[in-house]
Amino acid sequence: MITRRGFLRLIGGSFLSAVSLSAYAVGLEPMLLTHIKRYSLTPPNWPAGLRLHVVALADIHACRPWMTPERIRSLAERANALQPDLIVLLGDYAAGTRLVTDWVDASEWAPALSGLKAPLGVWSILGNHDWWEDLSAQKAGLGPTVARRALESAGIPVLENDVVRLEKDGHGFWVAGLADQLALRPGKAWGRSRFKGLDDLRGTLAKVSDKAPVILLAHEPDIFPKVPSRVSLTLSGHTHGGQVRLLGYSPVVPSRFGNRFAYGHVVEENRNLIVSGGLGFSILPVRFGMRPEILSIELGSA
Numbered sequence: 165m166i167t168r169r170g171f172l173r174l175i176g177g178s179f180l181s182a183v184s185l186s187a188y189a190v191g192l193e194p195m196l197l198t199h200i201k202r203y204s205l206t207p208p209n210w211p212a213g214l215r216l217h218v219v220a221l222a223d224i225h226a227c228r229p230w231m232t233p234e235r236i237r238s239l240a241e242r243a244n245a246l247q248p249d250l251i252v253l254l255g256d257y258a259a260g261t262r263l264v265t266d267w268v269d270a271s272e273w274a275p276a277l278s279g280l281k282a283p284l285g286v287w288s289i290l291g292n293h294d295w296w297e298d299l300s301a302q303k304a305g306l307g308p309t310v311a312r313r314a315l316e317s318a319g320i321p322v323l324e325n326d327v328v329r330l331e332k333d334g335h336g337f338w339v340a341g342l343a344d345q346l347a348l349r350p351g352k353a354w355g356r357s358r359f360k361g362l363d364d365l366r367g368t369l370a371k372v373s374d375k376a377p378v379i380l381l382a383h384e385p386d387i388f389p390k391v392p393s394r395v396s397l398t399l400s401g402h403t404h405g406g407q408v409r410l411l412g413y414s415p416v417v418p419s420r421f422g423n424r425f426a427y428g429h430v431v432e433e434n435r436n437l438i439v440s441g442g443l444g445f446s447i448l449p450v451r452f453g454m455r456p457e458i459l460s461i462e463l464g465s466a
């Protein structure tokens with residue numbers, strides 16, 4: 165079976181033989197073609213009269229030259245310009261590729277995100293790379309991670325198996341954030357033979373204390389089959405839409421479910437999931453057919 169790394173290497177190698185294609189996939193599409201991906205939906209049992217505009221940023225993967233603090237600041241300005249009710253950050257702020265000219269530490273990317281502003285706040289979760297880059301957290305098997313502390317210092321609360329109740333126009337709703345499902349890597353030094361998730365879906369949803377709708381933030385979409393219909397909408401990132409996507413198909417997706425949750429709006433048994441294609445990248449700085457995107461989601465309008 166071809167691995168994600170093997171596949172992306174292969175794609176990267178092929179592109180080198182086609183200069184114009186590689187310039188597009190390595191330079192133009194990932195760097196210059198960021199777009200706003202819009203969705204409008206009214207999930208089942210959504211309260212009549214609650215119109216909510218949520219903007220989501222996923223998989224920023226800060227590093228030079230691909231995702232500099234300046235670029236993050238300008239993405240934050242684009243997000244603010246959409247004038248959402250709230251902004252959510254879906255994890256993976258840390259670099260995901262080693263092909264960089266320099267690292268961008270949390271002490272740089274978090275302040276770049278501090279310019280995000282919305283009336284009902286900016287709420288975040290962490291991704292696997294935020295955990296993997298933090299060797300002390302890997303060793304201890306618990307947080308708080310460097311990323312969490314940096315986000316909090318930038319005034320952005322982090323929801324790890326936690327919830328917050330918000331209100332708009334007299335209607336309550338919940339934002340629930342799941343801790344990362346791949347947080348702890350296997351390693352002899354850490355005494356782990358496999359990945360260990362820190363996610364607690366049941367415990368998180370147990371904190372929801374009334375009937376108001378729930379929006380769940382979960383970095384990896386693989387949790388979706390377990391998400392109860394009590395949750396109106398699950399928002400995920402992590403897959404980057406495969407980074408290479410042709411005719412609605414991504415050859416390699418970092419998900420147990422392959423293309424099932426690779427990208428976009430998925431409805432299963434009346435439950436809604438939106439997977440963002442994200443902004444940065446992992447392994448290779450390549451995007452093809454999967455432009456970096458900011459999600460703009462209108463709930464209760466369709």
Ligand SMILES: [Fe+2]
Binds near residue numbers: 256293
């Ligand atoms: Fe991720």
